Each structure stands twice: as C-alpha cells, then as structure tokens.
Amino acid sequence: MICAAVLFTSCYSVRLTSTHGAPNPCQSGIDCLEDAGNFYRDKRVIVLDTVIKSGIMTDDIGIRTQREGCESGKLFSVEYKNTLGGALLYLVTFGNKRKVKIKYVCMKPEN
Amino acid sequence: MAKTTSHQVSSWDTLHNNGPFDLRLLQRTKLEGKSNIPSEIGRYNDASDEIQRLIQEALDHNEGFRAYGARWSMSSIAHQKDRMHYNVFMNLDLDISQEDLHVSSSYESANLFFFQCGNTIKEISQKLQSYGKSLKTSGASNGQTIAGCISTGVHGSALDVGSVQDYVVGLNLITGPNPEDVVYIERSTKPALGDSFAQKIKARVIRDDDMFNAALVSLGSFGFIHGVVIEAEDIFLLKRYVKKIDKNTALKLARTMDFKNSSFSIDGETDANGKPKRPYHYKVFINPYTNEQEYVVEAMYKKPYTDLYPDPFTTIEKSVYKDLIYLLIKISEKFPKSIPWFIKQLQEQILPDVNEESLGTLYETFWDAPYQGPAFACSFGVDIKDSEKALNVLIDLTKDEGPIPGIYAMRFVKKSDATLAFSKFPITCMIEIDGVLWKKSRKLMSLKEFSRRMIQVLQQNDIPFTIHWGKNSDWDFPDLVSDMYGSNSEEWKKQRSILLSKEMAALFSNDFLQTIGLYTKEEDVPTEDLIASL
Numbered sequence: 303m304i305c306a307a308v309l310f311t312s313c314y315s316v317r318l319t320s321t322h323g324a325p326n327p328c329q330s331g332i333d334c335l336e337d338a339g340n341f342y343r344d345k346r347v348i349v350l351d352t353v354i355k356s357g358i359m360t361d362d363i364g365i366r367t368q369r370e371g372c373e374s375g376k377l378f379s380v381e382y383k384n385t386l387g388g389a390l391l392y393l394v395t396f397g398n399k400r401k402v403k404i405k406y407v408c409m410k411p412e413n
Numbered sequence: 414m415a416k417t418t419s420h421q422v423s424s425w426d427t428l429h430n431n432g433p434f435d436l437r438l439l440q441r442t443k444l445e446g447k448s449n450i451p452s453e454i455g456r457y458n459d460a461s462d463e464i465q466r467l468i469q470e471a472l473d474h475n476e477g478f479r480a481y482g483a484r485w486s487m488s489s490i491a492h493q494k495d496r497m498h499y500n501v502f503m504n505l506d507l508d509i510s511q512e513d514l515h516v517s518s519s520y521e522s523a524n525l526f527f528f529q530c531g532n533t534i535k536e537i538s539q540k541l542q543s544y545g546k547s548l549k550t551s552g553a554s555n556g557q558t559i560a561g562c563i564s565t566g567v568h569g570s571a572l573d574v575g576s577v578q579d580y581v582v583g584l585n586l587i588t589g590p591n592p593e594d595v596v597y598i599e600r601s602t603k604p605a606l607g608d609s610f611a612q613k614i615k616a617r618v619i620r621d622d623d624m625f626n627a628a629l630v631s632l633g634s635f636g637f638i639h640g641v642v643i644e645a646e647d648i649f650l651l652k653r654y655v656k657k658i659d660k661n662t663a664l665k666l667a668r669t670m671d672f673k674n675s676s677f678s679i680d681g682e683t684d685a686n687g688k689p690k691r692p693y694h695y696k697v698f699i700n701p702y703t704n705e706q707e708y709v710v711e712a713m714y715k716k717p718y719t720d721l722y723p724d725p726f727t728t729i730e731k732s733v734y735k736d737l738i739y740l741l742i743k744i745s746e747k748f749p750k751s752i753p754w755f756i757k758q759l760q761e762q763i764l765p766d767v768n769e770e771s772l773g774t775l776y777e778t779f780w781d782a783p784y785q786g787p788a789f790a791c792s793f794g795v796d797i798k799d800s801e802k803a804l805n806v807l808i809d810l811t812k813d814e815g816p817i818p819g820i821y822a823m824r825f826v827k828k829s830d831a832t833l834a835f836s837k838f839p840i841t842c843m844i845e846i847d848g849v850l851w852k853k854s855r856k857l858m859s860l861k862e863f864s865r866r867m868i869q870v871l872q873q874n875d876i877p878f879t880i881h882w883g884k885n886s887d888w889d890f891p892d893l894v895s896d897m898y899g900s901n902s903e904e905w906k907k908q909r910s911i912l913l914s915k916e917m918a919a920l921f922s923n924d925f926l927q928t929i930g931l932y933t934k935e936e937d938v939p940t941e942d943l944i945a946s947l
Contacts, residue, residue, distance in 0.1 A: 321726050321780075324535050327483075327501050329441060332420050343784040344428060344483070410536070413444050413456065413505045413529075 313385035317341065317405075324410040325378040326371065333371070338405065345378075346371050350404045358397050365404070372408035381405040415456075415463040417442040425497060428484045430787035430850065431885065434492045437476075440467060441499040454613050457505050457529065457640070461587060461595055461615065464498075464637050469590035471496050471920055478920050480637050482531060482558030486565055486883035487790055490632055493923045498637075501558060503531035506540055507614075509642070515604035520582065524645050525605060527583075530560035530638050534577075537643075538776035545718075546645040547775050550574045554782035560638040565883035566630050566835055568843065569779065570694045570824035572670060576836050578629045579829050583642030585616055586628065586635055589917045593617055594636075596912075600625045605642055614640070619912075627908035629831035632882060632931070634921050635912055650716040651693060651778045654679055655709060655769040663697050663708040667800040667823055670695075670840055682714050690714060698764050699821040701808045701846075702753030709764050713778070725773030726780070745818050746854040752816040763820055787850035789819070789860050791867060792843050792881035794835040797825065799876045800842035807844060810870050817863055819848025832905045833898060835879035843881065861887050868893070894929045906931060 328334040328346035338347045348371050354363055367375055381404065388401030420439045426432035442463055450456045471478035479493035480500045491497075507527040514522050524546065528537055534548070535555035541547055550571040557567055559577070568576035582605040588594045597616035599605050604620055611618045619625075628635045662677050670691075678689040694713035745752045756763075771778070795803045800823060811817050824843045826836040835841070853859035858866075865887040871878045879897045880886045887893075894902050909931075910918060919934060926932040 321777075322539060324533055324539075329439065329499050330426060331422055331424070332439065332441075340784050340786065410504070411502070413447075413453075413503075 313383055313388075315381050315383040317379055317381035319379040320377065320409075323376065323378055326374065326408045326410045341379075341381075342405070342407070345407045347405050347407050348372060350402055350406075352402055353391070354400045354402055356398065356400055360397070363400065363402070365402070367406070367408060372406075373411045374409040376409040378407045378409050415442050415444050415460045417463060417467060425492060426484075427487055427491070428784065429487055429789070431487045431789070432489070432492070434489060435494050436492070436497055437494065438496045439499065440496060441502065442467075443502045444505065453505055453507055457507060458615055460503055460505075460529070461639055464587050464639065465590045465594070467496075467498065468587065468637070468920065472590060472916060476920075477923060478637075479633060479923055480530065480560065481633075482561040483533060483556050485557050485561065487788070487885050488883055488888060489923075489925045490565060490882055491561070492925065500560065501531040501533070503529045503639075504533075504536055505529040506532065506537075507640070509606070509610070513606055513610040515607045518605055518607075519603065520605050520644055525582070525642055526645055527640055527642050528559050529640050530558060532559050533557060534559070534562065535776070535781075538774075541645050542648060542774065542776060544645075545648050547648040548577075548643070549580045549646055551577065551775060551779050553779055555776065555779060556781065559641055559643070560633075563629060563641065564631050564633045564638065566829070566831070566881065567883070568824065568826045568836060570696045570826065570843075572695055572825040572840055573691070573693075573827055575827040576829055576834065578831050578834065579827070580644045581629060581641050582644050584625070584628055584638065585614055585640035586637065586912075587639050588636035588913055588921075594917075595639075596636075598625050598628055599642070605644075623832075623904065624908050624912065626830050627832040627905045628912070630829070630833045630882070631909075632833070632926060634923075634926055634932070635909060636917070636921055648718045648774060650718055650722060650772055650774060651713040652682075652716050653694075653711065653713045653769075653771045653773075653778060654682075655711050655765045655767055657707045657709050657767045660706050660708050663710050664801045664804070666695065666710075667697060667804075667825070667842055668797055670797060670825065677710075677712075679712065682712075695825055697823040699804065699808070699823070700756060700760060700764075701811045701821055702756055702816060709767060711765060716772070718774070722772045725771050725777045746851055746857055749816055749854075749857045752818050756818065756820060760820075788847065789850045790845060790847045790881075790884045791860075791864055791886060792845035792884040793867065793871065794826075794838065794841040794843050794879035794881070795871075795876055796838040797840045797842045800844065802874065803842075803871060803876050803878070804844055806870050806874050806876065807846070807867060810866055811846070814858065814866060815863070817846065817848065818851055819846040821846050832901050832908070833882075835881055835897075837879055837898070837901075841879070845881070845884070860885055865890060872896075888925065889928045892930075894931060902931065 326346040383403040422439045424433035425436040476495035477493045478496045480498045481491040509525045511522045534551045550569045552567040562577040583599040595616045597611040598619045600622045601620040672691045673688045682690045692712040693715045696711040698709040826841045829836045922932040
C-alpha cells in the first residue's frame with residue numbers, strides 16, 4: 303500500500319525560466335503560495351493541477367495564461383511536473399484523461 | 414487614480430526569514446492604467462497624490478508609515494509596526510531630455526534616467542540596456558528595488574566605483590501630506606535637473622549638498638522615496654575569472670589594492686608593459702575552518718561592449734534540496750563541531766568553480782540569486798589597510814567561540830559621499846560572513862551574541878569599522894552608531910530635522926532608528942529655511 307502510494311506520487315519536475323524580464327512579485331501572507339518551494343519565494347505563482355478529459359482523438363492541449371495574477375500576459379517561468387500516476391492514468395484511459403500539473407510565473411506588469 | 418489595497422495582518426518578515434516582526438496594516442499601491450492616464454508624468458503625479466493620501470491617513474491615526482520593496486534587508490531596518498507600504502508595483506520610468514537639464518549641469522542627458530521607487534535593479538538594467546546603457550555597479554544580485562538599495566547602501570565589489578547610491582544624482586521625496594511636501598533634492602555643487610523638470614513632478618526644489626548627502630543613505634527615514642535620478646554609463650562587458658591564488662598574495666591585494674605590482678596576473682589582463690591590470694571587481698572567499706594556503710578569488714575586468722559574445726547563462730541549473738540544508742542546520746545546532754565538515758561538503762555549492770571564466774554585461778554577471786532558505790549575513794566595513802587584521806580577528810572568533818555555519822568573503826568599495834554610508838573609508842573592505850540561519854542551542858551561541866562578539870573583538874583590536882545597514886548585527890550595542898560615524902551621525906539627524914516636521918519625523922521613524930539612537934521623540938532641533946540655492 304505504502305509502496306503504491308509512493309510510486310503513484312513519485313515524480314520529477316523541470317522548469318524553464320526566462321533570462322529577461324522581472325517575475326511578478328507577491329506579498330507573503332497576502333497572495334503568495336507559501337509552500338510552493340524556494341524558487342517561488344516572493345513570486346506570484348499560478349498552479350494548474352487538474353485532470354483534463356480530452357478524448358482519444360485529441361493530439362495536443364493548449365492552456366492560456368489567466369488574467370488574475372498574470373496581468374502582463376507574459377511568462378517568466380513554467381514548471382511541468384511529471385508523475386507516475388499521471389502517466390498510468392494516460393495509459394489506462396487510452397489518452398482520454400491527462401493529468402496536468404503546471405506552475406507558472408508571469409512577468410511583472412510594466413507601467 | 415492609483416489604487417491602494419490595505420490588509421490587516423499580524424506580522425511581517427524579511428525575504429530571508431529574519432523575523433517575524435509585528436505589523437498591523439500592510440498596504441500596496443498599484444498605478445492607474447495607461448488607458449485612463451496615458452501620460453507617464455500624469456501617472457507618476459497621480460501616484461504621488463495617493464502616497465500623500467496614505468501619509469495623511471497614517472497621520473490621522475497617529476501611526477507610523479514606512480515603505481519597503483523587495484525586503485532583502487536582514488536587519489529590521491525596513492520594518493514599521495503600524496503601517497508598511499509595499500511599493501514594488503510603482504515601477505514607472507520618466508524620460509529626461511536635454512531641456513530638462515539644469516543650466517549648470519555637467520551631466521549628459523543621455524546618461525540620466527528617472528526611475529520610480531519600486532523598479533528593481535533587474536528592471537532598471539533592462540531599461541538601460543535598451544538605450545545602450547548600464548548601471549555603473551550593483552549588488553551581487555538584481556532583485557532589490559532602487560529605493561531599498563540606496564536607503565541601505567547596497568554595494569558590489571567595484572573597487573573604483575562605489576555603491577548604488579553613488580550614481581544617484583537626484584531624489585524625489587514625499588515628506589508629508591501637503592503640496593509643499595513633495596521635494597526634489599540634488600547637490601548644489603553638481604546640479605542635474607532644472608526647476609522645470611521639478612515642476613513637472615510638482616516638486617519643491619532643494620539644492621543643498623549636505624541635505625542631499627544625508628538623504629542618500631536615509632535608512633528609509635527621510636520620507637517616502639518616490640523617484641530617483643541616476644547617472645548611467647555606456648553598456649560594457651565584464652570578463653570574469655575565478656582563480657585560486659596564494660593566500661598571502663590575496664590578502665596583500667586586499668590591504669593595498671596594488672594590482673600593478675602584484676604577482677597575481679591573468680593572461681590577457683596585462684598592460685603594455687606586461688604589468689597586471691587593475692580589475693573592475695575583486696572578491697576573496699574564505700572558508701574559516703580550513704587552513705588552506707590558497708584562497709579562491711574572483712576578478713572582473715571591464716571590456717567594450719559588443720553583441721558578439723557567447724550566451725553567459727548556463728542552461729541547466731541544479732540546487733541543493735532545501736530539506737537537506739534544514740537537516741544539516743538542525744544537526745549543527747546539536748553538534749556544532751560538525752559545522753566545519755558540513756561547510757566543506759557544501760563548499761562546491763557555495764563557492765564559484767575555480768578556473769571558471771565568463772563574459773557578460775553587468776546585468777548578466779550579477780543575475781538572479783535564488784532564495785535558499787532562512788539565511789543570515791553579517792558585514793563589516795573596514796579601511797583596506799586593516800582588512801587582513803580584521804579578517805584574522807573575526808576568523809579567530811568564529812573558530813574559537815563558534816563554529817558558525819557560514820563562510821567569509823571580502824569585497825571592496827570606493828568611498829561614498831553619503832553622510833551615513835558604511836563605505837566611508839577611501840576604499841572600504843566589506844568583510845562579510847553569510848550562511849544558514851540557526852537557532853541558539855546549549856552548545857551554539859545566538860546570532861545576536863555572535864554579532865556582539867564581532868563588534869567587541871574589532872573594538873578590542875582598535876580597528877575602526879562600520880556595519881552594513883541591511884545586515885544582521887547587535888544593533889543595540891551601546892554607542893554603536895556614534896562610534897562608527899562620529900559627528901556624521903549628528904549631521905544626519907540635523908538634516909533630517911530640517912527636512913521633516915516633528916510629526917513627520919515620528920511618522921517616518923521605526924524601532925530600528927530608535928534602537929540605534931538616530932531618533933528620539935524628545936528631540937527638538939530648530940528648522941531652517943531651505944530654498945533652491947541655484
């Protein structure tokens with residue numbers, strides 16, 4: 303049981319970060335996600351953690367930035383997390399359900 | 414109108430978790446959109462009105478008010494228990510044209526830029542780069558706001574340049590709720606902008622060297638810093654080298670800055686006579702727990718800008734598990750003797766790779782510093798001639814009464830004209846110990862006790878010193894500020910009392926200022942009339 307829990311949640315993540323532009327800041331205690339990890343300290347991170355029902359004919363899935371917390375509409379960093387559970391879900395549903403876990407930070411709005 | 418949201422909170426902390434500190438109200442202002450106020454000056458003045466409204470509100474409640482930005486300071490300098498204003502979304506920049514210059518200005522208009530307080534070093538650098546310009550220097554990273562940098566004296570290791578405040582040539586402060594409380598301050602001996610520019614931002618002009626120098630490193634206490642005028646320079650590249658060199662050579666360079674006659678020479682960085690060139694930047698890293706005969710040093714040389722250089726960013730970055738560092742520090746608190754071993758193991762993560770070379774702009778060289786968990790930093794400024802002696806005294810303390818989970822470095826900064834700049838010596842050597850924040854245990858003294866002992870051993874060895882305003886220290890050590898700055902601390906207080914009414918002096922004060930004796934409620938210094946002297 304424990305082994306299964308570990309296997310299904312075991313994962314790795316990869317993050318792509320821009321070398322230009324300033325990240326959208328947040329204020330601890332107000333709009334920061336406190337447990338998001340060191341990289342996200344003081345950055346306004348948006349987390350997408352969902353299962354998308356796509357249908358077996360669907361090739362790719364596109365996701366757009368949201369306005370709340372991403373007024374600039376420009377990306378500073380994107381982190382994609384891969385889990386064994388997500389991969390298995392994809393396999394057993396023949397691609398019908400896709401686990402998506404993305405964290406992204408937008409650019410700070412310019413004035 | 415610019416919009417401020419107010420949040421009832423109970424505490425506030427620094428980026429590196431050096432608190433928490435009590436706080437009642439946290440405020441955050443976002444500027445009006447371009448679609449409603451298209452003019453940048455219009456939006457800037459609109460923000461100014463909003464800040465004055467917030468000041469009036471604080472005054473009506475008999476409360477303090479203090480701005481903060483990226484909260485990188487580890488001391489409590491940014492903290493105010495009543496009302497704190499988060500200003501990072503105030504990031505406008507205003508164009509400066511030839512017509513805006515003062516008739517006696519010696520500056521080139523192409524080098525002058527006006528930035529609102531919440532612009533970070535990173536944002537400013539990118540803006541300047543689009544004009545083919547660069548900051549003259551920055552700190553070791555780029556996340557601090559410009560107002561925070563100058564308030565606390567942020568520096569790099571540009572030995573012939575100075576600190577961030579040293580290229581600021583004008584300040585727009587909001588010192589109260591009334592129209593005459595928006596002021597533009599610059600030096601009378603080196604004016605930058607004409608009265609017509611000040612009129613655009615509805616500011617009263619004060620041209621006075623003493624006032625300007627006091628307000629430069631203001632500790633956030635000369636009012637709300639709304640905008641700063643900086644002098645930039647043409648964009649340049651920095652060629653960076655990391656070398657391991659003989660300890661005595663490294664320390665002799667620290668003592669003398671005599672690179673020309675040193676045995677430290679890098680191929681390609683010599684003059685026509687084959688003598689070593691003077692670097693733009695020089696830094697020495699010291700692990701206090703090893704007795705190595707060689708130190709790691711970092712030297713950078715200025716090069717003309719060209720866009721034909723390799724991408725300076727490494728593509729893949731890895732970092733140590735946060736939990737691993739947390740575990741190491743917990744073990745260290747129980748078994749302090751393990752600290753030297755841990756530092757040795759983490760040395761690869763902490764120190765730059767020996768023989769590493771890179772080429773990049775200032776922006777690219779001093780790029781993002783990742784947050785790596787609760788941290789401390791103590792930083793002392795000494796005259797370079799005392800640098801080796803001071804380093805040895807501090808290392809001995811760290812080994813004999815520690816060990817402390819940190820590593821030392823020496824950086825070098827040219828003298829500042831700011832009244833309370835800790836870079837007060839002709840060239841100041843900043844000796845700093847950075848590391849992981851720990852908790853006092855039966856076997857390991859507290860950070861405050863360690864800081865106190867550092868002050869004591871420097872005093873016992875007759876080494877004049879200053880302390881970085883934004884770093885950890887035993888700030889209530891008796892007579893600390895007067896011992897460090899002598900009559901300059903009185904001059905700073907005098908200028909502050911000239912600029913601020915008694916009510917506003919109280920409003921812009923905080924516990925930090927009271928602790929170090931730069932503000933007492935009872936003080937009543939007569940004000941003087943200050944008018945534009947040019």
